[in-house]
Amino acid sequence: MIISFLKSREAILLGALIALILLVESRFSGFAMPRNLAAVFNDTSILIILALGQTLVILTRCIDLSLASNLALTGMVTAMLNAAMPGLPIVALLAVAVALGLIMGAFNGLLVWKLNIPPIVVTLGTLTIYRGIIFLVSGGSWVNSHEMSAAYKALPRAQMLGLPVLSWIAIVVIAGFAIGVNRTALGRAFYAVGGNPGAAVYTGIDVGRTRFSAFVIAGGLAGLCGYLWVSRYAVAYTDVAGGFELDIVAACVIGGISIAGGSGTVLGAVLGALFLGVIKNALPVAGISPFWQMAISGAAIIIAVAFNARKPPSRIILKHAEARS
C-alpha cells in the first residue's frame, strides 16, 4: 500500500509541494516554520473548501465557473444583513449563507440536469448573473469593516486549539469529503457518472441527479465561503473574489482532478489548493517581481497538467448506452 502511494500522483504532488516550501525557505528563512505553514494553510482554507466542491463537479464531467460569484453574492448579502441587523446571531447568518449558496448551486444544477445545457455555458452565464445581482442588491456601494458587528468579524479569527476557526472549518470539510466521497453511495456515484456515464446508467445511477447533487454541494460550500471571505477581509464590494473561479479550477487541475471526469482524489484537490496557496504566500516574501508572479502560477498549472496527462485509457463497454445518456 505504501509503495502504491509512492507511485501515485498525490505522492509526486506532495513531493513537489515540499520541494517548493524548501525552495522558498532557502530564499526567505522562516517560511517553513510550523507557525508560518499554519498561517499559509489558514490563508488557503477558502481555496481548499471551494476546490473540494469543484472537485465533485469536475468528477461528474461538469465544471462550475460561478463559484466565485456565488461566494461574492452570499458574502455581500450576509454583510448587508449584518450591517442592517447587528443583533442577528452569526449562526443564523451562516444558515442564510449556506442556504443561499445551495439555491444558486441548485439553479446551476437544474439547468444542467433538466435543460441539458452544457455546464460551462450554464455557469458562464450564472457567473455574470450572480455578480450582477450583487450590484443590484448593494447599489454598487461597499459594506465596510466598521459597519460589521464585532461578532461577524470574529468567527474565522477565533483561536481554537492553536488554529483559527477558519482552518478548523477547512479541516472538517476535508474530513467530511474524505469519508463522503470514498464511503458513501453518492460519493462513488460521482466517479461512476464521470468515468463512464453509460455504465453508470446501467448500474442504476441517475446521471442528471448526481450532477445536480454535485452542483448543489459545491454551491452550498461557496455560500459558506462567502461569509468566511467577507468576514476575513472585513469588506464586501461587487468585485469580491473577482477571477477566483479560475484559481479554484487551477487548484483542481494541479491536484490531478481530470477535467475529463471520473478521476481524482480529495487529497489531490487539497494538495493542489495548498500548492497554489504556497505560491501565493511565497511570492510576496520571496522578492519576486510582480511581473513574474502570474507567469509562475501559470507554469505550475501547465506542468501539473503535463504530469496528469498520463491517464490510463478507460474501457468503454457500452458505447450505445453512453451515447444516450
Add this chain to the structure above:
Amino acid sequence: MSISRRILMMTSLMAGAAFMAGPVAAQDPVRIAIVAKSLGNGFFEAAARGAEEAAKEVGNAEIIYTGPTSTTAEGQIEVINSLIAQRVDAIAISANDPDAVVPALKKAMQRGITVVSWDSGVAPEGREMHLAPSSDALIGQTIIKLAADHLPEGGKVAVLSATSTSTNQNIWIAEMKKVMDQYPDIELVATVYGDDLADKSYRETQGLLQSYPDLDAIIAPTSVGIVAAAQAVQDAGKAGQVNVTGIGLPSEMAGAVENGVSQSFAIWNPVDLGYATTMLAYNLATDQATAEPGAEIAMGRLGTATLDDDNQAAMSEPFTYDASNIEEFKDIF
C-alpha cells in the same frame, strides 16, 4: 438658424453687454448651477454644501444643485438643456462623459452662460476651465508626508499599490519618489502590488510585515489596498506599530482610524471642491476673471487657481482625514 434661437442669441449678447456695463446689481443674484454626476451621492451632496458656503460668502449668488438620477451622459444633457432654458448664469459640471456633454455645453456657452467643469472634466472645447481636485504631484507629495508626519525620527515605509500597470498609482508613486530626498530619514524599502483585490492586497501586506519586521508605515494610494492593508495589520496585531496611510475614502477607513491602525489618510475634500468651483464660476460669470492659460483666479479661502495650457487647474493637495474629523466625513462619502 431659427428665429427663436436668434432672439436667444441676441438676449444673451444683451445680457453680456449688461455685465460689461457695470457690476451685477445686488438684487439680481448670480445663479450658479452645480451639476452632479448623479443625485443622491454623498460626495456631491457634500460638494453642494461647499457651494452654498461660497454663495453665502459672496452674497449675491444663488446655487441650483441638480443632476440626473443615474450617472449617465444623456441624463446630464437633459439637465443642461433645462438649465439653459432657465437662463442660469453659470454651469459647473462633473461630467459623466467628457465628450458626450460637449454639444449641450457649447450651446450654453453660446447663450452667454459661463461653463466650468470640476471633479470629472469635460473636453476643452466644452468648457471655459476645469478644476481638478488635486494634481499628480500634490498627491505624490501628500502620501509621503502623511507617513513622514508620524515618523519624526525616520523609519521604514513600503508602498502597496494597485496593479503594476495602473497609470494613476504609478505616476503618484513616481511623484512621491521625486520628493523623497526631503525626508532623508525615511527609507522606502519595497513597492508591492495588490492588484486592487482585497485578498491579494491582504496577502502582500502580510508579506511586507514578514519581510520587514521593523516596518513603520505602509502607504497605499488605492482605496481597495488601504482597506485590505489596514485589516492585515490589525489581524497581525501590529496596530499602532505599523501605520497604514495613503488614499482612501472616509466611509471605508473609519474603522481603521477608530482602532488606531491608520493615523491619517487623505483624499480630496468634496466640501472644499464645491466651494472652490462656485468661487471660480462666480468670478468668471461676473467677469472679474477670464479663463485663459496662465490666469490666476481667486477661490476665496482656498487661495488662487492657476490655469495651465488646457485651462485646467488643481485645487489643492488632498485633504487629510484623521480621528478628529473622520466622524464628520464617514457618512458623507
